[in-house]
Amino acid sequence: MEDRIAQIQEHDLRTVWKNEERDFTQWLAKNVELLGSELGLELEDARTEAAVGDFSSDIVAREMNTGERVVIENQYGRTDHDHLGKLLTYSAGKNAEFTMWIAEEFRPEHRSVLEWLNESGPKDVKFFGIKPRVVSIEGSDARGFEFDVVVEPNDWKREITNESLTETQRSYREFYAQLIDAYADHRPGWNKLKPGPRGYLTFSAGMTGVSFAWVFHQGPEFAVELYIQSGEPERNMAVFDALDDQSGEIESNLTAELVWQRLPEKNACRIKWPKPIDGKITELDAEQRTDLIEWGVEAMDDFQDEFEPRISSLTLE
Structure with missing residues:
Protein backbone atom coordinates (compact mmCIF):
# COMPACT_ATOMS: atom_id res chain seq x y z
CA MET A 1 0.00 0.00 0.00
CA GLU A 2 1.44 3.31 -1.04
CA ASP A 3 1.81 5.92 1.73
CA ARG A 4 0.37 9.34 1.13
CA ILE A 5 0.42 12.59 3.07
CA ALA A 6 -3.00 13.83 4.18
CA GLN A 7 -4.05 17.39 3.41
CA ILE A 8 -4.47 20.04 6.12
CA GLN A 9 -7.94 21.55 6.11
CA GLU A 10 -8.81 24.93 7.60
CA HIS A 11 -12.14 25.70 9.31
CA ASP A 12 -14.01 28.81 10.43
CA LEU A 13 -13.59 29.73 14.07
CA ARG A 14 -17.37 29.33 14.45
CA THR A 15 -17.00 25.56 14.03
CA VAL A 16 -15.38 25.55 17.50
CA TRP A 17 -16.48 28.85 19.09
CA LYS A 18 -19.95 29.79 17.87
CA ASN A 19 -19.91 33.35 19.19
CA GLU A 20 -16.92 35.69 19.02
CA GLU A 21 -17.63 37.64 22.20
CA ARG A 22 -19.14 34.97 24.44
CA ASP A 23 -17.03 32.03 23.31
CA PHE A 24 -13.78 32.84 21.51
CA THR A 25 -12.87 35.98 23.46
CA GLN A 26 -13.56 34.24 26.78
CA TRP A 27 -11.48 31.22 25.73
CA LEU A 28 -8.57 33.39 24.59
CA ALA A 29 -8.57 35.36 27.84
CA LYS A 30 -8.30 32.12 29.82
CA ASN A 31 -5.56 30.79 27.51
CA VAL A 32 -3.69 34.01 26.73
CA GLU A 33 -0.37 32.31 27.48
CA LEU A 34 -0.75 30.42 24.16
CA LEU A 35 -0.74 33.72 22.29
CA GLY A 36 2.18 34.95 24.37
CA SER A 37 4.18 31.82 23.62
CA GLU A 38 3.75 32.36 19.89
CA LEU A 39 5.18 35.88 20.21
CA GLY A 40 7.91 35.14 22.73
CA LEU A 41 6.06 37.01 25.49
CA GLU A 42 4.74 35.97 28.89
CA LEU A 43 1.17 37.27 29.08
CA GLU A 44 -1.00 37.19 32.19
CA ASP A 45 -3.89 38.90 33.98
CA ALA A 46 -6.11 38.89 30.88
CA ARG A 47 -9.41 40.68 31.44
CA THR A 48 -12.31 40.93 29.03
CA GLU A 49 -14.49 43.94 28.27
CA ALA A 50 -12.15 46.49 29.88
CA ALA A 51 -13.75 49.94 29.78
CA VAL A 52 -12.34 52.70 27.56
CA GLY A 53 -14.68 55.68 27.90
CA ASP A 54 -18.08 54.58 26.58
CA PHE A 55 -16.52 51.55 24.88
CA SER A 56 -14.88 48.34 26.05
CA SER A 57 -11.88 46.51 24.60
CA ASP A 58 -12.12 42.76 24.01
CA ILE A 59 -9.11 41.82 26.16
CA VAL A 60 -6.55 43.76 28.17
CA ALA A 61 -3.57 41.83 29.57
CA ARG A 62 -0.05 42.51 30.85
CA GLU A 63 3.41 41.27 29.95
CA MET A 64 4.65 39.49 33.07
CA ASN A 65 8.31 40.48 32.85
CA THR A 66 7.89 44.18 32.13
CA GLY A 67 4.37 44.98 33.36
CA GLU A 68 3.60 46.50 29.94
CA ARG A 69 -0.06 46.74 28.89
CA VAL A 70 -1.44 44.57 26.06
CA VAL A 71 -4.66 45.35 24.17
CA ILE A 72 -6.25 42.61 22.04
CA GLU A 73 -9.10 43.20 19.58
CA ASN A 74 -10.78 40.08 18.14
CA GLN A 75 -12.75 39.88 14.92
CA TYR A 76 -14.43 37.06 13.04
CA GLY A 77 -14.21 37.24 9.25
CA ARG A 78 -12.32 39.93 7.32
CA THR A 79 -10.90 43.04 8.93
CA ASP A 80 -12.90 46.26 8.58
CA HIS A 81 -12.56 49.97 9.33
CA ASP A 82 -14.85 49.72 12.36
CA HIS A 83 -12.56 47.30 14.17
CA LEU A 84 -9.48 49.28 13.13
CA GLY A 85 -10.97 52.35 14.79
CA LYS A 86 -11.76 50.36 17.92
CA LEU A 87 -8.25 48.92 17.99
CA LEU A 88 -6.64 52.37 17.93
CA THR A 89 -9.12 53.81 20.43
CA TYR A 90 -8.49 51.03 22.92
CA SER A 91 -4.74 51.15 22.42
CA ALA A 92 -4.62 54.88 23.13
CA GLY A 93 -7.14 54.67 25.97
CA LYS A 94 -5.16 51.97 27.78
CA ASN A 95 -1.69 53.38 26.95
CA ALA A 96 -0.86 49.96 25.51
CA GLU A 97 2.72 49.00 24.68
CA PHE A 98 1.45 46.00 22.67
CA THR A 99 -1.57 46.25 20.36
CA MET A 100 -2.86 43.05 18.74
CA TRP A 101 -5.57 42.69 16.10
CA ILE A 102 -6.76 39.10 15.78
CA ALA A 103 -8.85 38.34 12.69
CA GLU A 104 -9.54 35.43 10.35
CA GLU A 105 -8.56 37.45 7.26
CA PHE A 106 -6.64 40.70 6.85
CA ARG A 107 -7.46 43.08 4.02
CA PRO A 108 -4.28 44.33 2.30
CA GLU A 109 -5.05 47.94 3.25
CA HIS A 110 -5.36 47.00 6.92
CA ARG A 111 -2.10 45.09 6.89
CA SER A 112 -0.54 48.20 5.38
CA VAL A 113 -1.94 50.35 8.19
CA LEU A 114 -0.39 48.10 10.86
CA GLU A 115 2.92 48.06 9.01
CA TRP A 116 2.83 51.87 8.73
CA LEU A 117 2.09 52.21 12.45
CA ASN A 118 5.09 50.02 13.27
CA GLU A 119 7.24 52.11 10.93
CA SER A 120 6.01 55.64 11.66
CA GLY A 121 3.61 55.44 14.60
CA PRO A 122 4.22 55.75 18.37
CA LYS A 123 7.75 54.55 19.12
CA ASP A 124 6.80 52.70 22.30
CA VAL A 125 3.87 50.74 20.82
CA LYS A 126 4.21 47.47 18.92
CA PHE A 127 1.40 46.49 16.54
CA PHE A 128 0.61 42.90 15.53
CA GLY A 129 -1.82 41.37 13.06
CA ILE A 130 -2.56 37.77 13.98
CA LYS A 131 -4.67 35.18 12.22
CA PRO A 132 -6.16 32.42 14.42
CA ARG A 133 -6.50 29.13 12.55
CA VAL A 134 -8.60 26.06 13.29
CA VAL A 135 -7.22 23.12 11.32
CA SER A 136 -7.71 19.40 10.92
CA ILE A 137 -6.09 16.54 9.03
CA GLU A 138 -8.07 15.32 6.05
CA GLY A 139 -10.52 12.63 7.14
CA SER A 140 -10.29 13.46 10.86
CA ASP A 141 -12.91 15.17 13.03
CA ALA A 142 -10.28 16.30 15.54
CA ARG A 143 -9.49 20.01 15.49
CA GLY A 144 -6.17 21.76 16.08
CA PHE A 145 -5.49 25.43 16.69
CA GLU A 146 -2.61 27.78 15.92
CA PHE A 147 -1.76 31.45 15.49
CA ASP A 148 -0.32 32.81 12.24
CA VAL A 149 1.44 36.16 12.74
CA VAL A 150 0.88 38.19 9.57
CA VAL A 151 2.13 41.59 10.78
CA GLU A 152 4.74 42.30 13.44
CA PRO A 153 7.14 45.16 14.27
CA ASN A 154 9.98 45.46 11.79
CA ASP A 155 12.67 44.57 14.32
CA TRP A 156 10.68 41.98 16.27
CA LYS A 157 12.48 38.87 15.02
CA ARG A 158 15.83 40.55 15.55
CA GLU A 159 14.76 41.71 19.01
CA ILE A 160 13.95 38.19 20.20
CA THR A 161 17.01 36.53 18.62
CA ASN A 162 20.70 37.00 19.34
CA GLU A 163 21.22 39.56 16.58
CA SER A 164 22.27 43.02 17.73
CA LEU A 165 22.40 41.97 21.40
CA THR A 166 25.13 43.18 23.72
Missing part, protein backbone atom coordinates in the same frame (compact mmCIF):
# COMPACT_ATOMS: atom_id res chain seq x y z
CA GLU A 167 27.54 40.74 25.35
CA THR A 168 25.57 41.01 28.61
CA GLN A 169 22.25 40.33 26.88
CA ARG A 170 23.66 37.31 25.05
CA SER A 171 25.09 36.00 28.33
CA TYR A 172 21.72 36.27 30.06
CA ARG A 173 19.96 34.51 27.20
CA GLU A 174 22.48 31.66 27.11
CA PHE A 175 22.46 31.27 30.89
CA TYR A 176 18.67 31.13 31.15
CA ALA A 177 18.41 28.75 28.17
CA GLN A 178 20.58 26.27 30.09
CA LEU A 179 18.70 26.91 33.33
CA ILE A 180 15.33 26.32 31.66
CA ASP A 181 16.46 22.98 30.26
CA ALA A 182 17.92 21.93 33.60
CA TYR A 183 14.78 22.88 35.55
CA ALA A 184 12.50 21.15 33.04
CA ASP A 185 14.58 17.96 33.40
CA HIS A 186 14.47 18.25 37.20
CA ARG A 187 10.76 19.06 37.36
CA PRO A 188 8.81 17.13 34.69
CA GLY A 189 5.55 18.79 33.76
CA TRP A 190 6.88 22.32 34.29
CA ASN A 191 5.99 24.56 31.37
CA LYS A 192 9.28 25.47 29.66
CA LEU A 193 9.82 29.17 29.05
CA LYS A 194 11.59 31.10 26.33
CA PRO A 195 14.78 32.79 27.56
CA GLY A 196 15.10 36.51 26.99
CA PRO A 197 18.12 38.83 26.94
CA ARG A 198 17.34 40.11 30.43
CA GLY A 199 18.67 39.57 33.94
CA TYR A 200 15.49 37.90 35.13
CA LEU A 201 13.14 35.09 34.16
CA THR A 202 9.66 34.76 35.63
CA PHE A 203 6.75 32.34 35.59
CA SER A 204 3.32 32.35 37.19
CA ALA A 205 2.88 31.34 40.82
CA GLY A 206 -0.79 30.48 40.24
CA MET A 207 -2.25 33.83 41.32
CA THR A 208 -2.71 36.95 39.21
CA GLY A 209 0.18 39.34 39.70
CA VAL A 210 2.29 36.86 41.68
CA SER A 211 5.33 35.33 39.98
CA PHE A 212 8.28 33.10 40.72
CA ALA A 213 11.55 34.43 39.34
CA TRP A 214 15.26 33.89 38.93
CA VAL A 215 16.95 37.28 39.08
CA PHE A 216 20.43 38.78 38.96
CA HIS A 217 20.69 41.70 41.41
CA GLN A 218 23.36 44.25 42.19
CA GLY A 219 25.68 43.02 44.88
CA PRO A 220 26.32 41.03 42.84
CA GLU A 221 23.92 38.23 43.69
CA PHE A 222 21.62 35.70 42.05
CA ALA A 223 18.25 34.97 43.66
CA VAL A 224 15.13 32.88 43.44
CA GLU A 225 12.18 34.96 44.50
CA LEU A 226 8.47 35.58 44.68
CA TYR A 227 7.48 38.92 43.15
CA ILE A 228 4.07 40.42 43.95
CA GLN A 229 2.83 43.17 41.64
CA SER A 230 -0.82 42.95 40.67
CA GLY A 231 -1.42 46.63 39.98
CA GLU A 232 -3.40 46.89 43.23
CA PRO A 233 -1.05 48.02 46.04
CA GLU A 234 -3.41 47.03 48.85
CA ARG A 235 -3.84 43.55 47.41
CA ASN A 236 -0.07 43.18 46.98
CA MET A 237 0.46 44.04 50.63
CA ALA A 238 -2.29 41.65 51.74
CA VAL A 239 -0.62 38.74 49.91
CA PHE A 240 2.78 39.71 51.30
CA ASP A 241 1.52 40.10 54.88
CA ALA A 242 -0.30 36.75 54.76
CA LEU A 243 2.91 35.03 53.73
CA ASP A 244 5.03 37.07 56.13
CA ASP A 245 2.87 35.76 58.98
CA GLN A 246 4.16 32.31 58.03
CA SER A 247 7.78 33.38 57.56
CA GLY A 248 9.15 31.43 60.52
CA GLU A 249 7.73 28.14 59.29
CA ILE A 250 8.71 28.87 55.68
CA GLU A 251 12.34 29.65 56.52
CA SER A 252 12.56 26.63 58.82
CA ASN A 253 11.30 24.33 56.06
CA LEU A 254 13.74 25.80 53.54
CA THR A 255 16.59 25.95 56.08
CA ALA A 256 17.33 29.39 54.65
CA GLU A 257 17.05 33.02 55.68
CA LEU A 258 14.91 34.87 53.16
CA VAL A 259 14.78 38.60 52.46
CA TRP A 260 11.26 40.05 52.89
CA GLN A 261 10.91 43.39 51.10
CA ARG A 262 8.06 45.85 50.84
CA LEU A 263 8.72 47.99 47.76
CA PRO A 264 6.34 50.97 48.06
CA GLU A 265 8.16 52.92 45.34
CA LYS A 266 7.25 50.14 42.90
CA ASN A 267 3.84 49.30 44.39
CA ALA A 268 5.16 45.77 44.77
CA CYS A 269 6.61 43.29 47.27
CA ARG A 270 9.41 40.75 47.03
CA ILE A 271 10.44 37.63 48.94
CA LYS A 272 13.85 36.46 47.81
CA TRP A 273 16.41 33.77 48.55
CA PRO A 274 19.74 35.34 47.48
CA LYS A 275 23.09 33.79 46.70
CA PRO A 276 26.20 36.02 46.49
CA ILE A 277 28.20 35.55 43.28
CA ASP A 278 31.73 36.53 42.24
CA GLY A 279 30.87 38.98 39.50
CA LYS A 280 28.50 40.06 36.76
CA ILE A 281 27.11 37.46 34.35
CA THR A 282 29.84 38.29 31.81
CA GLU A 283 32.55 37.77 34.43
CA LEU A 284 31.51 34.24 35.43
CA ASP A 285 33.41 31.34 33.87
CA ALA A 286 31.77 28.14 32.61
CA GLU A 287 32.23 26.28 35.91
CA GLN A 288 30.75 29.14 37.92
CA ARG A 289 27.73 29.33 35.62
CA THR A 290 27.19 25.58 35.90
CA ASP A 291 27.35 25.73 39.71
CA LEU A 292 24.91 28.67 39.69
CA ILE A 293 22.47 26.81 37.46
CA GLU A 294 22.58 23.79 39.78
CA TRP A 295 21.87 26.01 42.77
CA GLY A 296 19.09 27.83 40.90
CA VAL A 297 17.38 24.55 40.00
CA GLU A 298 17.53 23.07 43.51
CA ALA A 299 16.61 26.32 45.27
CA MET A 300 13.66 27.08 42.96
CA ASP A 301 12.38 23.52 43.29
CA ASP A 302 12.25 23.83 47.09
CA PHE A 303 11.01 27.42 46.90
CA GLN A 304 8.17 26.57 44.54
CA ASP A 305 7.12 23.55 46.61
CA GLU A 306 7.05 25.71 49.73
CA PHE A 307 5.15 28.70 48.38
CA GLU A 308 2.73 27.29 45.79
CA PRO A 309 0.36 25.54 48.23
CA ARG A 310 0.44 28.54 50.56
CA ILE A 311 -0.48 30.91 47.73
CA SER A 312 -3.28 28.67 46.46
CA SER A 313 -4.82 28.52 49.94
CA LEU A 314 -4.75 32.29 50.59
CA THR A 315 -8.10 33.89 51.31
CA LEU A 316 -7.97 37.65 50.88
CA GLU A 317 -10.67 39.88 52.30
